[in-house]
Amino acid sequence: MTHRIETIALDTPSPGTTRQLMVHRFGRGEGPKAYIQAAIHAGETPALLVAHHLLALLENADVPGEVVLVPFANPVGLGQRVHGRHLGRYDLDSGVNFNRDLPDLSEAVDAAVGEGLGSDAPINVAIVREAMAEALAGLRMAREGSVLKAALLGLACDADIVLDLHCAQRALLHLFVDAGLWTQAAELHADLGCAVTLLESDTGSGTAFDHACTVVWRTLQARHPDKAIPDACLAATVELRGFSDVDEDVAATDAENILRFLRRKGVVAGDAGPLPEAVGEAYPLETVGFADAPATGIVTFRVALGDHVRRGDVVAEIVDPAAPSAAAARTPVTSPTDGLVYELADSRFLWAGQTVCHVAGREPLADQRANLLGD
Ligand SMILES: [Zn+2]
Structure with a gap:
């Protein structure tokens, strides 16, 4: 068993303060590498607790490959307390979501090594990974949030497997993965017992962490179809249910399921056993129905997580406290599609336009939003 702890100092702009990332490294480096980070959105506690349980498992595991x-993952966001409330999703300095606008290294990597790639896939993988590290080293960043994102991507960019642990508002366990990676991700989906996996094509959102890990391979494949360029990184965003789903037994089971997947991929030694039967299905992200609040007010739900709904079904009502009469106060919120309710708003007071309910469906939606990952 090898276990090393490293720290990476973040260049902080505040005189007299320091911040650092803590990195646990396990393994002998003789097999695949997995990179796992918790809570790039800082306050997503279920992810932090699963990482704690995973640490305990890895401390007693034989790791022929490597686990980082x-x-x-976000000491900057963890420090953002405003009037006693923690605000970890957006960088208070820039206003940018901590899981958007990760560096897209495609152009730099293609310019550096694209034409030099050949017909040997393992050699190409090594060349591209080295070029990704060089491209990251060449970035010029001044803001703390950007330094953090580049540091995290630097730890992940040569990994075969990347698991970015998050949680949603109130939600069933679900994954986001690049649509082209579904064949690889199906085992992860089954091992974790996911209710839903959302397959990303063009999300219309800024570069999220999982996309930053895969976009280089996608871009090179598209530009150099004659070269042997595999999908060298299985990167997934793992949504460990909702903010309040912080439970020792659940987190321990999630960590054991992640470890079983790492065994299945040969990162960790030991028998993974047969692949569990998948409990949920994969859906294209572009056919998810987002039921947005048509008015501002108190939200009362008519559905629960796991319910199946039809298009037009009332999923919630918005109660306007400023309505002139009780009869005029209620506005129904309807499902835009047939499908499975997998996420509900956490806040019980919503402003018009905020999302009340996410429905995993399969029908194309005429008025689908452009930004599929949301703000
Ligand atoms: Zn998150």
């Missing part, structure tokens, strides 16, 4: 575990 970052148990809290």
Whole structure:
């Protein structure tokens, strides 16, 4: 068993303060590498607790490959307390979501090595990974949030497997993965017992962490179809249910399921056993129905997580406290599609336009939003 702890100092702009990333490294480096980080959105506690349980499992595991575990990926966001409330999703300095606008290294990597790639896939993988590290080293960044994102991507960009642990508002366990990776991700989906996997094509959102890990391979494949360029990184965003789903037994089971997947992929030694039967299905992200609040007010739900709904079904009502009469106060919120309710709003007071309910469906939607990952 090898276990090393490293720290990466973040260049902080505040005089007299320091911040650092903590990095656990396990393994002998004789097999695949997995990179796992928790809570790039800082306050997503279920992810932090699963990482804690995973640490305990890895401390007692034989790791012929390599596991890099970052148990809290966002010390910048963890420090953002405003009037006693923690605000970890957006960088208070820039206003940018901590899981958007990760560096897209495609152009730099293609310019550096694209034409030099050949017909040997393993050699190409090594060349591209080295070029990704060089491209990251060449970035010029001043803001703390950008330094953090580049540091995290630097730990992940040569991994075969990347698991970015998050949670949603109130939600069933679900994954986001590049649509082209579904064949690889199906085992992860089954091992974790996911209710839903959302397959990303063009999300219309800024570069999220999982996309930053896969976009280089996608871009090179598209530009150099004659070269042997595999999908060298299985990167997934793992949504460990909702903010309040912080439970020792659940987190321990999630960590055991992640470890079983790492065994299945040969990162960790031991028998993974037969693949569990999948409990949920994969859906294209572009056919998810987002039921947005048509008015501002108190939200009362008519559905629960796991319910199947039809298009037009009332999923919630918005109660306007400023309505002139009780009869005029209620506005129904309807499902835009047939499908499975997998996420509901956490806040019980919503402003018009905020999302009340996410429905995993399969029908194309005429008025689908452009930004499929949301803000
Ligand atoms: Zn998140």
